[in-house]
Amino acid sequence: xxxxxxxxxxxxxxxxxxxxxxxxxxxxxxxxxxxxxxxxxxxxxxxxxxxxxxxxxxxxxxxxxxxxxxxxxxxxxxxxxxxxxxxxxxxxxxxxxxxxxxxxxxxxxxxxxxxxxxxxxxxxxxxxxxxxxxxxxxxxxxxxxxxxxxxxxxxxxxxxxxxxxxxxxxxxxxxxxxxxxxxxxxxxxxxxxxxxxxxxxxxxxxxxxxxxxxxxxxxxxxxxxxxxxxxxxxxxxxxxxxxxxxxxxxxxxxxxxxxxxxxxxxxxxxxxxxxxxxxxxxxxxxxxxxxxxxxxxxxxxxxxxxxxxxxxxxxxxxxxxxxxxxxxxxxxxxxxxx
Ligand SMILES: [Zn+2]
Ligand SMILES: [Zn+2]
Numbered sequence: 513x514x515x516x517x518x519x520x521x522x523x524x525x526x527x528x529x530x531x532x533x534x535x536x537x538x539x540x541x542x543x544x545x546x547x548x549x550x551x552x553x554x555x556x557x558x559x560x561x562x563x564x565x566x567x568x569x570x571x572x573x574x575x576x577x578x579x580x581x582x583x584x585x586x587x588x589x590x591x592x593x594x595x596x597x598x599x600x601x602x603x604x605x606x607x608x609x610x611x612x613x614x615x616x617x618x619x620x621x622x623x624x625x626x627x628x629x630x631x632x633x634x635x636x637x638x639x640x641x642x643x644x645x646x647x648x649x650x651x652x653x654x655x656x657x658x659x660x661x662x663x664x665x666x667x668x669x670x671x672x673x674x675x676x677x678x679x680x681x682x683x684x685x686x687x688x689x690x691x692x693x694x695x696x697x698x699x700x701x702x703x704x705x706x707x708x709x710x711x712x713x714x715x716x717x718x719x720x721x722x723x724x725x726x727x728x729x730x731x732x733x734x735x736x737x738x739x740x741x742x743x744x745x746x747x748x749x750x751x752x753x754x755x756x757x758x759x760x761x762x763x764x765x766x767x768x769x770x771x772x773x774x775x776x777x778x779x780x781x782x783x784x785x786x787x788x789x790x791x792x793x794x795x796x797x798x799x800x801x802x803x804x805x806x807x808x809x810x811x812x813x814x815x816x817x818x819x820x821x822x823x824x825x826x827x828x829x830x831x832x833x834x835x836x837x838x839x840x841x842x843x844x845x846x847x848x849x850x
Contacts, residue, residue: 779803795844
């Protein structure tokens with residue numbers, strides 16, 4: 513009876529208006545406690561998948577927060593939307609790093625440009641990347657030149673000044689720390705092997721007494737292990753040869769069959785990622801850019817089967833997986849903000 517009354521009430525415009533108000537507030541201003549009072553090194557996965565499609569996941573993106581400052585590592589398709597949903601304040605974003613110039617690591621730079629412009633960035637968007645990153649940003653500037661002008665004309669110079677449209681591209685160098693404005697923070701790029709991509713980087717990030725390494729896309733060439741020695745968190749891309757081969761067997765398309773074969777020679781396998789974590793004595797292994805991304809618990813079990821007896825302190829990241837490492841402690845707290 514109550515259920516029937518409820519059903520009829522929901523047809524009343526007044527009730528609809530009230531419910532809509534409540535719902536809209538939750539949807540539009542669902543503020544996550546992103547910045548808090550505790551000094552931490554924090555990671556939020558803003559894109560957890562590689563190019564192979566997986567529902568509910570954006571392509572590669574990691575948001576690293578050191579104190580109050582934010583640095584973004586890669587901006588794959590869908591990641592800018594996630595960053596908006598996480599209520600990230602763009603003025604706190606001090607730089608975007610592109611590990612290498614594959615599309616799944618940089619397709620959302622134009623949306624990052626737009627959102628940060630609207631939120632009051634005071635200079636062109638800083639993008640750090642390998643040799644050639646300036647051609648990428650020049651290309652985006654050319655492709656979006658009409659968009660910049662339309663938005664400037666519509667919203668005005670005060671809101672969207674043309675003087676700060678576009679990018680500030682900075683080429684990064686192997687093993688040379690990135691100058692930054694965050695006290696206690698060191699960002700160190702290191703070359704990795706992702707041939708035929710001839711300029712690809714991983715990153716080591718140290719904030720006060722906490723540390724993490726981001727592998728980028730790479731084969732297991734020893735670099736990630738070298739830089740990961742004793743870090744708190746290793747964030748590693750990984751491929752499951754077992755799962756990829758199973759997908760290949762049922763693939764109806766010859767093109768997909770070839771792609772699934774080719775990608776096996778320039779990524780680190782999940783077994784190797786486990787061995788690196790064990791041998792480098794890292795505290796926790798966070799898998800991102802998983803190939804293919806497990807979409808069921810059975811797939812996840814099979815994905816991680818090769819490291820069952822190698823390394824057990826691991827997490828498969830989703831979009832919104834957050835890792836919090838408070839300064840002055842050994843704690844590693846992991847939750848989901850979605
Ligand atoms: Zn990739
Ligand atoms: Zn790649």
